[in-house]
Amino acid sequence: MSDYTLSEAVREAQRCLHCKMPACRKGCPIANDIPDWIGELAKGNFGNAMKIINTRSNLPAVCGRVCGHERQCEGSCVLGKKGEAIHIGKLERFVADFDWEAGLSHEAIPEKNRGHVAVIGSGPAGLTIAGDLSREGFAVDIYEMEQEPGGVLMFGIPEYRLPKEVVRREIKKIENLGVNIHTNVTVGTDLNVDQLFARGYDAIFMGTGTGRPKSLPIEGIDHPGVFQATDFLRQVNLEHAGLSEEEPAVRPGDRVGVVGCGNSAMDAARTAVRMGASEVTVLYHRTIDRMAALRSEYDDAVAEGVRFIWKASVTKVIGAEGDRLDHVELDVDGEKRVMPLDRLILAVGSAPATRIVSSTTGIEVDEKGYVVTREFPYGMSTRSGVFAGGDVTNRPATVVHAMRDAKLVAEGIARYIDAVKLMDSIK
Ligand SMILES: Cc1cc2nc3c(=O)[nH]c(=O)nc-3n(C[C@H](O)[C@H](O)[C@H](O)COP(=O)(O)OP(=O)(O)OC[C@H]3O[C@@H](n4cnc5c(N)ncnc54)[C@H](O)[C@@H]3O)c2cc1C
Ligand code: SF4
Incomplete structure (x- = not known):
């Protein structure tokens, strides 16, 4: 499925200079440890390369295909100044595809004892929140209005650029961390945020994108x-x-x-x-x-x-x-x-739909319908416990920018739930 054969990938990885201040890492919006995993790949340690990627990204097979590498990591690689930058995107895709096909890495299901989170939407933002929080010990349920999860990855980007099989297997890896996905549930129509809280969630994340075309x-x-x-x-x-x-x-x-x-x-x-x-x-x-x-x-x-x-x-x-x-x-x-x-x-262009905010109270949006969030805890809306991230707060951007935002919001949600539980325990 990948462009590279095994020996081509290793040879390409061996061109990397392992810069002390890696410009490629700086160019990556989610600060992927690029020289580290490329180093493992250069030595033929494919499983280790995957493990390093997993610490920053939940969607490497997707990013390896649809990220704007020319504007990000590859555009920053020092080798590109005088010759050819390392083909980081193709290598990331190789590592993810090889790992899946060879069944190399198996992440253990983390124990879920820190709290419960409902995630609305299963695009790159929702999937990233789910993967990160699940690894941190939170039980996560995703609610998705479509019949299959993936958001724009599944129903926007065409098959010839991003095969649906690749999206499905990335989602399977996230489900393997213990995340539950409920499809065909439209929050705001089938149930609202208040009803979700009544189900016992400690926090709710809106990663609902910009589904209203202009x-x-x-x-x-x-x-x-x-x-x-x-x-x-x-x-x-x-x-x-x-x-x-x-x-x-x-x-x-x-x-x-x-x-x-x-x-x-x-x-x-x-x-x-x-x-x-x-x-x-x-x-x-x-x-x-x-x-x-x-x-x-x-x-x-x-x-x-x-x-x-x-x-x-x-x-x-x-x-x-x-x-x-x-x-x-x-x-x-x-x-x-x-x-x-x-x-x-x-x-x-497109803008956020209004279903969720109009079916409850307290979630403020700006004049164009984007959810207003704060810096601390990062990503919380004007309603306590309701967070938002990705395109629904940032305006239509890119897969990796939605992921970057979601990673920060995941930290905000973890801090918020830990703090609320601590306060409750000393009451
Ligand atoms: C056609 C197209 C091609 C693109 N190509 C690229 C590319 O090549 N590279 C790149 O980096 N970026 C690309 N982008 C941009 C990128 O896909 C988005 O920036 C990214 O998907 C945003 O992620 P998100 O999770 O915030 O939202 P989305 O991916 O939009 O996901 C939102 C999810 O929430 C669900 N949802 C919405 N409302 C509700 C509700 N009320 N209840 C339950 N579920 C709900 C939706 O069904 C959807 O699954 C493209 C965008 C489009 C439209
Ligand atoms: S900038 Fe290029 S050469 Fe330097 S570590 Fe990154 S990929 Fe390797």
Whole structure:
């Protein structure tokens, strides 16, 4: 499953200089002990390499595939200044895949005697909290509204970049620590935060992401030929996961426009190509240097035939029969243009849903709906015992930034529960 063979991975690891002040570690948002595990890998100690990675990351097989290494660890590696940086992402992926395939590491189920935590949402933030707190002796239950856990890893990022099998096995490792996952439970609809507390949890974590996609205030936008990138990717991912047989929204021969130029836009455009679209054009209102997508994703999209029009805003959508469009009107750098299109996919950002905060009291959000949290205990909302982290507090970011935030919140939750229990014991 990995790009490297065993000997290639060891040879690549042996190029590492084991810098005294490793810039790669500084470049990693979760401060992975990169030179240490690369050192073990260079000696052929695969199990030890995995153990070191496990101390910082719950999702190495995922990070090895979807992190922006070029902007983080690899972008900081000293070897990259004069030659080729160590391929840290590929090595991390090799270690995680090899460990799984060879069944090397087995973490013992920690004793759960420090308290009970409910985690809402099973994306990178929820999974990280669950893994970290479970290792620290807390009993953790995850409540997930989807039929399978994983959040954006399962239903956003497409199969060709992140196989669902890889997501499932990372989740299995977290379940093996004693974490219980309840799927098909929407907190705010099926039960609310007060009812969760009534079940005896000492703290609740909201890692609910930004599931409410934004739209554009333009004429014709409600036509059925216009849809959200997240809905499109979810539908295709459900099909890959064997959970749906619905006909995909993009059909062979379609001319597709994608509005936006971040992760979702790139994934939607490249997925549309894979569904057989005859033309896929990304329309972005800024210039290439302002796009949120990684340069490597853009290069891959171009190589697959996706066209880009910069400084382009859609000003009007004109529909045809049924769920087809006729064309869209564009403003390209001040010039009016007409573009024939069958489908228009929106990838213009997302915001948190309001279900949880509106079904209880005391959890304050800012004017855009992001949960307000504090520094001490880290990640606690305005309601005692309710914490939040990941995209629902940070705005849409990246997998590893959601993980970084969640690691800090896990420490905040542990401190909070320990303090409450101590106070109770001396009352
Ligand atoms: C299409 C796409 C591609 C991306 N590609 C990359 C990439 O290549 N690299 C990268 O680093 N980042 C990427 N990102 C960004 C990254 O995936 C997110 O930043 C990250 O997933 C945020 O993690 P999270 O746990 O905060 O939220 P999410 O992953 O959104 O998880 C939130 C979870 O909470 C659940 N939930 C929400 N409300 C409730 C409720 N009321 N009750 C129960 N469950 C609930 C949701 O179903 C979901 O499972 C991408 C994002 C998208 C949309
Ligand atoms: S910066 Fe590069 S060479 Fe130095 S320890 Fe990190 S990976 Fe190795």
